[in-house]
Amino acid sequence: MTIKLYNTYTKKIEEFKPIEKGKVRMYNCGPTVYDYVHIGNYRTYLMADFLRRVFEYSGYKVKQIKNITDVGHLTQDDIEAGEDKILKAAKRERKSPIEIARFYESVFFEDEKKLNILPAHKFPKATEYINQMIEMIKTLIEKKYAYEVNGSVYYDVTKFQNYGKLSGNTIENLKNGARLDIHPDKKNAYDFALWLKASPEHLMQWKSPWGKGYPGWHIECSAMSSSNLGSTIDIHTGGEDNIFPHHEDEIAQSEGTSEKKFVNYWIHGRHLMVDGKKMSKSKNNFYKISDIEKKGFNPLAFRYLCFTTHFQSQLNFTWKSLEASQNALNKLYNFIRSNDVIAKSEATKQSLNYMQITKNYNKQFQQALENNLDTPKAIAIIWEIIKSNKLDHNLKKELLLKFDKVLGLDLDKIKQDKIKLVTKFKIPIGVKMIEITNTTGEIITDEIRDFIAEREKARKEKNFIKSDEIRNRILNKGYIIEENKNGKTIRKK
Numbered sequence: 001m002t003i004k005l006y007n008t009y010t011k012k013i014e015e016f017k018p019i020e021k022g023k024v025r026m027y028n029c030g031p032t033v034y035d036y037v038h039i040g041n042y043r044t045y046l047m048a049d050f051l052r053r054v055f056e057y058s059g060y061k062v063k064q065i066k067n068i069t070d071v072g073h074l075t076q077d078d079i080e081a082g083e084d085k086i087l088k089a090a091k092r093e094r095k096s097p098i099e100i101a102r103f104y105e106s107v108f109f110e111d112e113k114k115l116n117i118l119p120a121h122k123f124p125k126a127t128e129y130i131n132q133m134i135e136m137i138k139t140l141i142e143k144k145y146a147y148e149v150n151g152s153v154y155y156d157v158t159k160f161q162n163y164g165k166l167s168g169n170t171i172e173n174l175k176n177g178a179r180l181d182i183h184p185d186k187k188n189a190y191d192f193a194l195w196l197k198a199s200p201e202h203l204m205q206w207k208s209p210w211g212k213g214y215p216g217w218h219i220e221c222s223a224m225s226s227s228n229l230g231s232t233i234d235i236h237t238g239g240e241d242n243i244f245p246h247h248e249d250e251i252a253q254s255e256g257t258s259e260k261k262f263v264n265y266w267i268h269g270r271h272l273m274v275d276g277k278k279m280s281k282s283k284n285n286f287y288k289i290s291d292i293e294k295k296g297f298n299p300l301a302f303r304y305l306c307f308t309t310h311f312q313s314q315l316n317f318t319w320k321s322l323e324a325s326q327n328a329l330n331k332l333y334n335f336i337r338s339n340d341v342i343a344k345s346e347a348t349k350q351s352l353n354y355m356q357i358t359k360n361y362n363k364q365f366q367q368a369l370e371n372n373l374d375t376p377k378a379i380a381i382i383w384e385i386i387k388s389n390k391l392d393h394n395l396k397k398e399l400l401l402k403f404d405k406v407l408g409l410d411l412d413k414i415k416q417d418k419i420k421l422v423t424k425f426k427i428p429i430g431v432k433m434i435e436i437t438n439t440t441g442e443i444i445t446d447e448i449r450d451f452i453a454e455r456e457k458a459r460k461e462k463n464f465i466k467s468d469e470i471r472n473r474i475l476n477k478g479y480i481i482e483e484n485k486n487g488k489t490i491r492k493k
């Protein structure tokens with residue numbers, strides 16, 4: 001059993017070898033809690049969750065740390081403007097920075113639960129690691145990697161020999177690229193802030209050997225990673241935009257301090273896109289988990305959607321693709337709920353043939369996981385099992401329930417009838433809204449909603465020929481619309 005992963009550092013798919021036998025130390029760059037975490041961010045957290053589940057499925061013990069950035073996360077522009085994102089939000093919402101951070105953090109925890117993302121073993125908060133950051137910065141100054149100017153401390157990128165190894169942005173390449181205006185305090189244009197002097201009105205500031213100030217964003221992760229997992233860790237994850245400068249700078253800080261290798265495997269997920277552009281808060285082209293729920297989707301449909309494309313390929317988000325994922329999920333749920341019509345006896349179940357087929361599927365599934373987290377393949381195997389005419393219905397269910405330990409699609413809850421597939425939606429008929437109960441839970445398309453509205457109108461006008469004709473059109477689209485004591489219901493044929 002060997003898990004192979006694509007390592008951004010070496011640009012190769014490598015066999016995973018743990019630092020400590022049977023154990024994985026993993027750090028995930030977590031959310032900045034100044035606003036809602038969007039589904040693009042969750043794509044990256046779903047990758048980390050899947051990674052953890054694959055290791056656990058394969059018998060490893062994982063220690064997973066996911067930080068909460070509740071101060072900092074300064075971009076170059078923010079530094080120039082002297083403002084961090086949480087402070088901006090505090091001003092915008094007229095709340096204290098702590099209130100802002102705690103509110104968005106609580107929504108984040110709820111969303112992660114809805115997506116079946118297993119809670120990390122610890123969620124360290126940047127504001128609780130200021131001392132550790134200061135200690136690291138002190139060491140970096142002693143070792144001449146960093147310098148202090150006017151109450152701020154910068155990292156001198158020319159001092160770190162391996163700078164640029166992760167991202168390809170070596171000093172030379174940076175110099176050949178876009179010119180940066182040199183900040184008056186910096187020795188080199190690409191030096192980055194470890195500590196920033198705070199102006200008196202700055203809301204979040206701490207005492208330090210260099211006067212009152214606040215930390216840069218990158219130092220937070222270096223400090224929280226080493227404090228919780230030690231100087232060298234197995235895996236560090238993030239989205240592709242974290243590669244530079246965030247992770248490049250983390251390496252410079254952590255290796256500068258400890259003189260040891262910081263991370264053995266760097267795993268980065270590609271972005272979730274909308275209309276060909278990265279989903280991001282600044283572009284205002286993002287959706288929240290509550291947005292997808294409002295449209296009647298189960299957040300797990302988004303989890304399923306993420307599995308349909310490999311994490312290291314871009315995924316373009318569309319409502320149509322989410323709808324297809326919801327429908328696939330419902331099919332899966334209906335399969336788990338359904339009973340075998342011609343149940344095979346226990347004796348047949350034990351037959352050699354069945355055992356061999358089950359073993360093969362188990363092997364194929366495990367191989368898909370180990371092959372750099374090939375989720376599209378894993379999903380394809382699920383459907384192959386469902387369609388197979390060589391396996392008994394209950395054996396199929398057993399396999400799927402086992403695989404769901406990694407997929408996390410709630411199949412077990414479905415089996416125990418803990419999730420209702422029923423959804424309700426409303427459509428406007430004239431000035432009124434009528435409620436329709438969907439007893440099989442699929443997303444009802446706009447086309448069918450329009451048919452329902454048209455049919456209601458015809459019924460009101462007592463044009464029963466027309467209403468029957470529209471009912472048949474709905475039937476042709478695969479849905480049965482009925483009237484019973486529960487009101488109007490629609491269900492998949």
Ligand code: AMP
Pocket residue numbers: 029030031032039040041042043044237238239240241242269270271272273278279280
């Ligand atoms: P941030 O709060 O901006 O630091 O982002 C949190 C995490 O989400 C980081 O690991 C980012 O790389 C990742 N991320 C940001 N935008 C996207 C996106 N559109 N798709 C996937 N991951 C993203």
Ligand code: ZN
Pocket residue numbers: 028029030221246
């Ligand atoms: Zn980070």
